[in-house]
Amino acid sequence: MSDFEPVIGVEIHVQLSTHTKMFCGCALSFGDPPNTHTCPVCLAHPGVLPVVNEEAVRRAILIGLALGCEIAPRSIFHRKNYFYPDLPKAYQVSQFDIPICGRGEFVAVRDDGSEIRVGITRAHLEEDAAKLTHLGGRRAGAEESVVDFNRGGTPLVEIVTEPDLRSASDAVTFLRQLRQTLLFLGVSDCSMEEGSMRADANVSIRPVGSHGFGTKTELKNMNSFRFLERGIEAEITRQEGILRDGGRVSQETVHYEPETGHITSLRSKEESHDYRYFPEPDLVPVAPDPGWVGELRGELPELPLALRRRMVGEMGLTAEDAEVLTESPELVAYFMDAAALADPKACANWIRGELRAQLREVGTEPWESRVSPAHIAALVDLLGAGTVSVPAAKEVLAGMIETGEQPDAVVEAKGLAQMDESDLAAVIDALVEANPDQAQQLRDGKDKVIGFFVGQAMKQTNGRADPQAVQRLVRAAVLGD
Amino acid sequence: MLGYSPPPMIDESTVRHVARLARLRLSPEEEQVMQQELSGILGHIDAITSMDLDGVPPTTHVIALENVLRADVPRDSLPREEALREAPDVVDDSFGVPRMD
DSSP states (O other): OOSEEEEEEEEEEEEOOOSBOSSSOOBOOSSOOTTSSOOTTTTTOTTOOOOEEHHHHHHHHHHHHHTTOOBOSSBOOEEEEOOOTTOTTSEEEEOOSSOSBOOEEEEEEOTTSOEEEEEEEEEEEEEOOOEEEESSSSGGGOSEEEEETTSTTOEEEEEEEOSOBOSHHHHHHHHHHHHHHHHHHTSOOOOTTTTSEEEEEEEEEEETTOOSOOOOEEEEEEOSHHHHHHHHHHHHHHHHHHHHTTOOOOOOEEEEETTTTEEEEOOOOTTTTOOOOEEOTTSOOBOOOHHHHHHHHHHOOOOHHHHHHHHHHHHOOOHHHHHHHTSSHHHHHHHHHHHTTSOHHHHHHHIIIIIHHHHHHHTOOGGGSSOOHHHHHHHHHHHHTTSSOHHHHHHHHHHHHHHOOOHHHHHHHHTOSOOOHHHHHHHHHHHHHHOHHHHHHHHTTOGGGHHHHHHHHHHHTTTOSOHHHHHHHHHHHHHOO | OTTOOOOOSSOHHHHHHHHHHTTOOOOHHHHHHHHHHHHHHHHHHHHHHTSOOTTOOOOOOSSOOOOOEEOSOOOOOOOHHHHHTTOSOEETTEEEEEOOO
């Protein structure tokens, strides 16, 4: 057992998926040819004036409301000054002491159902930097760098948490569920890979039982949750090693190398944190009308945490069902539509199980497939009524995926209706007669052989038999029970 | 301000620090001038703090306007050739800059 406890806070940058940039009308793009979405404002030509994108403000407020933040009645922009080629103005327009969203709280839930309560310090609006590419591969070997300003000026919301997380796995659980919430809000694509969601972690450790804080390091720019978790773990281990050897952790920015698992220190310039913030004179304050904020509160969708609680508490789903089905807003909507028409638990089982498994083979998602939620509900009803067996229902599903027809039509077309019991009994009697060795094994107590009969019966009936009925009838025929 | 020669409010090392942050290379003479001028500016600000400012909210903007917002509607961007026209160096349809590390 470690005698140190990690203390972790995270900063998350989320690119808003608005149509245009934060302060100019250039369209947002990802993957377009370089420097095709720029203008005098986002290239920082002299004499231009930025104008705030109203939709970016709206989305920032939505995020704040979803995180339980106080929405500032009046917030202002600041200039954060530093020189870098991806920042043409030599300052980033950001927010400093009066962010649009103040304190809030987010509740994440661990696999075992326990809660992780994470204080939100703030969420503020800012603009993204341009994309700087170092030619010649590795940074140190590059001879020249090039700048693509398409991304420059993209609206960002930066969410900062309190140092409330106590393990790498909690940090990742929190981030995954925060990401899910942002996806439900529809404010961002939240792709870690494409960089529309980026997370930095502030990591320190302290002796267990202590309430002070150790010196923290900042783990920068991880582009996947897996690497982030490993990176935080590696950094905790590194700090523990330093403290055990009697050393001191120095405050610095560190980087995790996924290939080697090593933590490296990014050389930090001594003035790098002297940003000389001052109020942006080119932008007037944003003072959201309380009525507007109230309207936005009303627009909030049901969020994953509340949905999961309702699915488990009111719909009879397991925690795991609920987690899988709240993976995306599309999947939840699909499930809810089906569950409104038929038994929710059965719908959940079929959607998260067989439907997704079969669709994965053809590379599509339920809501993009020819199978509607109503199809699923109808299939669940057919099963419930005993019209089809479970194996036959899987075939019906395959038929629906292929043709988009209603399940009863597929049942009809493929002759998948469950056989009635007397027809099935005749099939079983013939099977038992044709396989005397297996029948003898069953009499000898080798119960496993029952699987042979079930398999044969399913084959002969094209899946129209109910496997449980087959088992019962075989036992009756062989053992006379 | 003419005739006003306050004691320096910032020292030389602060001047050098601020100059470095602004990427300015100053000669020792220039540093001295800057020290005087910056101290003078700070002296004016000091004069404000000597006033009774109770109940006066900090002024961040001189124009009494709020919520100047723009609808989220794209408009044309510059043609790339034009965007790159003033670039010191063009590489791969991008702005070439010195190697960063």
